[in-house]
Amino acid sequence: MSTQYDVTETLDVKGLSCPMPVVKTKQTIDDLQPGDVLEVLATDRGSLSDIEGWAESTDGVELLDQRETEDGGERVYEHYLRHAG
Amino acid sequence: MSTETPAGTAEGDVAALQAELEELREEVATLKDDADDGAKKMTIIATKGSLDMAYPPLILASTAAAFDWDVTVFHTFWGLDILHEEQSKNLKLSAVGNPSMGVPNLVAAVPGMDTVATKMMARRIEDNGTASIEELIDLALDQGAELQACQMTADLMDYEDDEFYEGVTTGVGAAAALADMGDADIQLLV
Numbered sequence: 001m002s003t004q005y006d007v008t009e010t011l012d013v014k015g016l017s018c019p020m021p022v023v024k025t026k027q028t029i030d031d032l033q034p035g036d037v038l039e040v041l042a043t044d045r046g047s048l049s050d051i052e053g054w055a056e057s058t059d060g061v062e063l064l065d066q067r068e069t070e071d072g073g074e075r076v077y078e079h080y081l082r083h084a085g
Numbered sequence: 086m087s088t089e090t091p092a093g094t095a096e097g098d099v100a101a102l103q104a105e106l107e108e109l110r111e112e113v114a115t116l117k118d119d120a121d122d123g124a125k126k127m128t129i130i131a132t133k134g135s136l137d138m139a140y141p142p143l144i145l146a147s148t149a150a151a152f153d154w155d156v157t158v159f160h161t162f163w164g165l166d167i168l169h170e171e172q173s174k175n176l177k178l179s180a181v182g183n184p185s186m187g188v189p190n191l192v193a194a195v196p197g198m199d200t201v202a203t204k205m206m207a208r209r210i211e212d213n214g215t216a217s218i219e220e221l222i223d224l225a226l227d228q229g230a231e232l233q234a235c236q237m238t239a240d241l242m243d244y245e246d247d248e249f250y251e252g253v254t255t256g257v258g259a260a261a262a263l264a265d266m267g268d269a270d271i272q273l274l275v
Contacts, residue, residue, distance in 0.1 A: 015214040019148040023224055026151035044214075058152060 004010045005064060005080050008036035014043045014076065021047040022054045023082065030062060034085030037064065042077045061085050095248040101192035128175070129205070129267040130262065134163030136176040136218075142275045143221035150228035156236055157269075158225070159262040163240075165242065168234050168249045173218050178203045226252040233257040 001057045011028045013021045027037050042050065047070055055063035064080040115261035127149050131142040142158050149156045180186050180202040192198070210217070216224070221266040233254045234244075239258060246255045266272045 016216075019144045019151070020214075020216060023147050023228070024153045027228075033211045054148075054151060 005039070006035045007039045007080075008032060010036060010039040010041065012041050013029075013047075014041055016042070017044045018046050018050065020044075022050045025051060025079070026054070026058075027051050029081060031070065034060075035081045038081045038083070040079040040081065041080050042079070043055050043074060045075075047079065051081070066071070074084045093207075103235060113187055122151050124155050125149075125271065126269040127157070127271045127273070128262070128266045128272040129156075129275060130157045130266075131160045131164035131167060131275050132156055132162050133275060134166035134172070138164075138275065139167045139173070139176050139218050140215075140221075143218065143225055144271075145219055145273070146230045146232070147225040147228060150225060150230045156225070156230040157228065157233060157262075157265050159233045159235060159257065159265070161238050161262075165238045165244065166234055167218060168222070168253045169244055170248060170250055172243045173222070173250075174191060180273065183231045221252050226250070233262070235259075235262075 009028065009032060011024060011051065013024050016024070021030065021044050023039050025038070028040075039044065040047075042048075042051075052063060055061045060080040062084040064082055065078075066080070067078045068080060069076050069078060089259070100233045127144060127145075129167050142164070146156050146158050161170050163254075166176060174254075177199050180188045181190055182192070186193070186202060188198070193202075209215075222232065230252055232250075232252070234249055234257065236256050236258055238244075239246075239255065249255060
């Protein structure tokens with residue numbers, strides 16, 4: 001079984017394409033507190049590399065996990081990020 | 086002893102070296118601070134005002150702002166239409182001279198073809214969940230990107246300051262753009 005994160009907030013950007021997943025993730029995580037975990041649900045395949053690259057070069061953001069799931073025949077990319085202060 | 090050095094001088098040397106070492110340490114610390122301080126800086130010059138060419142500068146600007154980079158987009162010539170509230174809603178896609186569209190120039194030049202091509206593109210943009218130009222402008226400004234309107238072009242096109250989106254920086258010239266590019270890490274011309 002995969003790790004369950006204690007998610008503080010979920011951001012649903014399904015149906016939105018580049019650059020929205022990254023931009024909205026940034027805006028949402030800025031409003032969270034250090035230690036909080038943000039779950040991002042996207043359908044944009046590019047969000048995998050986009051969010052990974054963004055998290056890598058952004059201070060105070062830690063990428064915990066990225067997963068691919070299916071939701072009603074639609075591929076959903078789940079991202080888990082921690083506000084690292 | 087033959088190697089004897091006058092005590093006073095040796096102590097003086099050590100003190101001088103220590104002082105120099107301290108100075109160097111401080112200098113290194115300052116340089117380190119300067120090197121880390123800093124968000125990257127990107128300047129984009131947007132010169133094109135067709136629907137397809139309006140996207141790259143705005144997408145890059147809003148994404149760079151999400152990286153906390155310092156972003157400036159200088160809009161000049163047709164690129165100024167992107168910032169013009171009314172014009173930005175009527176940006177067109179041209180099928181003429183655009184090999185990617187797969188329409189022969191002779192056909193592409195038929196009156197009304199640009200409208201057809203623009204409508205097709207607009208439909209695809211909507212279906213794909215791609216943001217509109219207006220949304221991207223709001224997003225970029227919201228995140229602190231500076232969108233500048235070239236004054237010379239504004240005068241040339243007869244655009245007034247209040248015709249641009251709120252938050253757009255007006256009254257900017259080539260010298261300001263160059264000064265900005267001078268200390269940017271990344272400079273792009275679109």
